[in-house]
Amino acid sequence: xxxxxxxxxxxxxxxxxxxxxxxxxxxxxxxxxxxYEGKHEVPWDIQKYFAQxxxxxxxxxxxxYLTDDAWFGxxxxxxxxxxxxxxxxxxxxxxxxxxxxxxxxxxTIAFALSERWKRVIAIERDASALACAxxxxxxxxxxxxxxxxxxxxxxxxxxxxxxxxxxxxPDLRVNMDTTVLFSSPPWGGPGYRSDEVFDLHTMRPYSLDxxxxxxxxxDHVLFLPRTSNIRxxxxxxxxxxxxxxxxxxxxxxxxxxxxxVPARKPTSRDDKPGEEPPVEDRMSTDSDSSPSVEKSTAxxxxxxxxxx
Ligand SMILES: C[S@@+](CC[C@H](N)C(=O)[O-])C[C@H]1O[C@@H](n2cnc3c(N)ncnc32)[C@H](O)[C@@H]1O
Numbered sequence: 001x002x003x004x005x006x007x008x009x010x011x012x013x014x015x016x017x018x019x020x021x022x023x024x025x026x027x028x029x030x031x032x033x034x035x036y037e038g039k040h041e042v043p044w045d046i047q048k049y050f051a052q053x054x055x056x057x058x059x060x061x062x063x064x065y066l067t068d069d070a071w072f073g074x075x076x077x078x079x080x081x082x083x084x085x086x087x088x089x090x091x092x093x094x095x096x097x098x099x100x101x102x103x104x105x106x107x108t109i110a111f112a113l114s115e116r117w118k119r120v121i122a123i124e125r126d127a128s129a130l131a132c133a134x135x136x137x138x139x140x141x142x143x144x145x146x147x148x149x150x151x152x153x154x155x156x157x158x159x160x161x162x163x164x165x166x167x168x169x170p171d172l173r174v175n176m177d178t179t180v181l182f183s184s185p186p187w188g189g190p191g192y193r194s195d196e197v198f199d200l201h202t203m204r205p206y207s208l209d210x211x212x213x214x215x216x217x218x219d220h221v222l223f224l225p226r227t228s229n230i231r232x233x234x235x236x237x238x239x240x241x242x243x244x245x246x247x248x249x250x251x252x253x254x255x256x257x258x259x260x261v262p263a264r265k266p267t268s269r270d271d272k273p274g275e276e277p278p279v280e281d282r283m284s285t286d287s288d289s290s291p292s293v294e295k296s297t298a299x300x301x302x303x304x305x306x307x308x
Pocket of ligand 1: 070073075076100101102103105106108123124153154184185186
């Protein structure tokens, strides 16, 4: 089976057979899920993030929950909303959005509320983070039918989707040609901040190569440290395609970059093969409540092979 798939039935489809992955039920909040109300309750290493809680979740006081780990990685709401708008500009044939690392739901909620997608598939392997994300989606009034949650490993899911779709519950089988994937992986802790140029090949726990290998059949968006090595990103471009790189800023400071990477297949090519893509520089400044967005297009290297 190739990249695109429909309702193929697999050997596990027989009556009573279990699937290797199924939609997750509602997970209960655990004792590592917190809604901190005052600074005195907050561990010292999270206090900086707690001080920014309303830029992270504007409805924080409605009862948003996070795990202590999730504070470090959650995408602030204005950035998540802008990304949802930018991804939403994808070809209208794209109807499914996969969020490969749902965390506490920062991006998933924005995607679901954008009303751009028929369905959002949100994957998270940490049960407590997943419980927070589900809870936060409820707080934000997301229609429960909009998000299909998966408790598990997103690489395992993508491998099954591409190679053994019959192992997946039918609700998890999507057509990769009409799907866009968003990936906000862990960046290996705050150490990335000290690097003038962040080496994406040494990013942990998942390197750029590992991410790209899993995602390349689909249009995908990589949410990466702001200082990421843009040359390494540009080399992911399929022949004749360009990758758009956007810096997402709040109060003038970049929070992160996102690389919009086309799928490796001819149908998604914008440009004629061999043409050098134009380099664009655009800047738009929004109000304080939304991030200013700086866009520049990374030149593709014209190579169709993964860089290593
Ligand atoms: C940077 S956070 C994502 C933050 C999220 N975008 C948000 O706004 O809340 C990365 C998340 O990926 C989860 N994770 C790490 N490896 C994973 C994997 N292989 N499959 C699914 N989730 C994974 C971690 O537990 C963590 O919650």
